[in-house]
Amino acid sequence: MTTRFVDRAVIHLAAGSGGNGCASVHREKFKPLGGPDGGNGGTGGDVLLVVDPGVHTLLDFHYRPHARAGNGRQGQGSHRNGAAGETLELRVPEGTVVLTEDGEVLADLVGAGTTFVAAKGGRGGLGNAALASRARKAPGFALLGEEGESRDLVLELRSMADVGLLGFPSAGKSSLISVLSAAKPKIADYPFTTLVPNLGVVTAGDTVFTMADVPGLIPGASGGKGLGLDFLRHIERCAVFVHVIDCATYEAGRDPVSDIDALEEELARYTPALGESLEDRPRLVVLNKVDVPEAAELAEFVRPDLEQRGLRVFEVSTVSRHGLRELSFALGEIVERTRAERPAAEPTKIVLAPPAVDDSGFTIEADPDEPGGFIVRGPKPERWIRQTNFANDEAVGYLGDRLNRLGVEEELARMGAEPGCPVTIADYTFEWEPSTPSVVTQLAGRGTDPRLDRGDRVSAADRKQARRARRMSDADVDATDTGDVETDIDVGDDDR
Structure with missing residues (x-):
């Protein structure tokens, strides 16, 4: 059973909410009001994306797109602060790009251990002990915890390969990577296109580099036709492009020169999300299937025209292994030169952005x-x-x-x-x-x-004062009633 390859996933994240603060007053024998002692609520857990070299696909996010971090606990009396919520770490493969639903790039996760805070946990509320001041000795309230951040993000995997194989469907890219490396992509004797990228490790002398065989390219791919965008996404990081041309094709209207022109047109139209141009990447041309006599004649015929364009041309056959050694060493030389020219990677710097002097905050x-x-x-x-x-x-x-x-x-x-x-x-x-x-x-x-003070709400003091007034009124009425009875009795005595 083969593992399904997923290179794009939409995830729904929810960070943990902060715990509420506690409003409490210390009480003990002979000390009924010992001051506020309510603790603070715990901070909600964050949702982190962490690069893990052992992960190679976004399959887990395809089947489980929802993730939630732990909530912070509420504060308690006796100055007991609530526990912080558990942070949730989501493992992603190297080369994952984090985007918003609108396509804005938020992070490019490259390098083992690189971490990105995808959703920030809510702050815990302060207890009344932390809110006490000279003017407010014993606050009768506490602050509520904030809700955690909720976000919908798009994860896209862009292969970390040194060499990218470009070509039409059934041009022989899978066969080429299978003979140059230990990769075992699907190969058959009928026309079909690769649906998922295949990575292989190639050794050329002392140079070791990776090669990517990605979905085939067709005209209109830069506009989303076919699997074009899925293909182009995986070549953004490649240092070298190799045009793999099928010289044994029998399709009408196709020849090596027109195939290269069609591929280059799609590359020119494609705008990488990472903002890096693809025009300056070195190119090689591989005229494949020269073990077929007609293909060998066609390769010999078009080679001068391609070399006039400044392209290095290699005639190869994955069946007879003709030209593969020269091709691998040429790719290794270009990869080594590209690595030497590439600036050394700098550690991620923490950027502090203090508020402006005239920023009022609202x-x-x-x-x-x-x-x-x-x-x-x-x-x-x-x-x-x-x-x-x-x-x-x-x-x-x-x-x-x-x-x-x-x-x-x-x-x-x-x-x-x-x-x-x-x-x-x-x-x-x-x-x-x-x-x-x-x-x-x-x-x-x-x-x-x-x-x-609210006109539509009677306070406790007002209710107490009204109750006291009613009692006094009732006492006066009782005293008046008693006096009337005594007067009647006296009158009766005088009459007798």
Whole structure:
């Protein structure tokens, strides 16, 4: 049973979500309020793509395209932080290119151990112990954990071969690689085309190089016709191109010169995704099947025309092994020269991109769907929204303090925002109330904020005051009723 070769796969990744922070107060005997001790939530796990030399196909991603990393655990009391989510490592073959669904190249994974963060895990929420300050001694809230990043990516495998064999279907590419290396591609005595790439290791003296036999090329391949794009993807990294020409073909309208012109036209039309031009790669021409008398005569006839174009021509036969030794040594010489001219690979550098001096961290624009409304965009405000528990008034007040310190309120006022106008941040829309104090200076119960008095919600203090008033009213009514009864009794005594 042969293993199926897959060189393109669409994967759906989900990083782990961060754990929520904990809102807890230390309590023990004779010390009921020992201060906040809620721990932070754990960070969600990342999804990593790691190059593994032992992997040669994207078959696993074809059958299991969905992958999810572990979530972070929630924080607990007694300053216990939640455990971080488990990072998920996905093994990919060398030469894998990571693209978005729109075709943008995100990473070119070359070299064993090369790692790419495909999806970033969410941050864990801070517990109330980390949120305590001079103005907020015992916060009655904690921050929520962020959701992990979800992405749909395209993986494409581009073979890491030194020599690429170009040619029409049934030109003899599979036969050539089978006799030059130990590769065993499918070979038959009837016309067909290779459906998957075949890699072989060729030894020429002291030089060892790899050769790729990839799907056959036909006119229109650069526009997606046939298996052309699957073919062209695998020759992007090749240092040498070899035109394999079938000199024994009986198809009308085909000859070695026209075949080479058709191949070169498709190469010129193809634009590699990696941005490297294919025009400067060295070329060789292999006139194949010269063991057939008519093919040998045709090869001898067209050879001068090809050499006038500056192409090195080799007449070979995979059956009689004629010309194979000269061809392998010529390829080895070109590969050695290309390797010597290639700059030494440099280790991946960590690039730090600090924010610009005039970068405020957010932008504000008019809301096209809400007259008089505004939309606030930026990584910080949107992240703070996701971390806020809107069922807790104190957490909402803390969000207002953070936005105010960032300068959002000042910028809204500068842009002409009026009190009560709708302001949208991420998926939430608020009614803007300006001049919110940035520090809580009034004492309040845990989980409440005195600045967020709502007309449609009765606070616990108001309910307590109303209950006390009702009790006092009931006591007055009882006292009045008792006085009336005593008066009636006295009157009755006087009458007697």
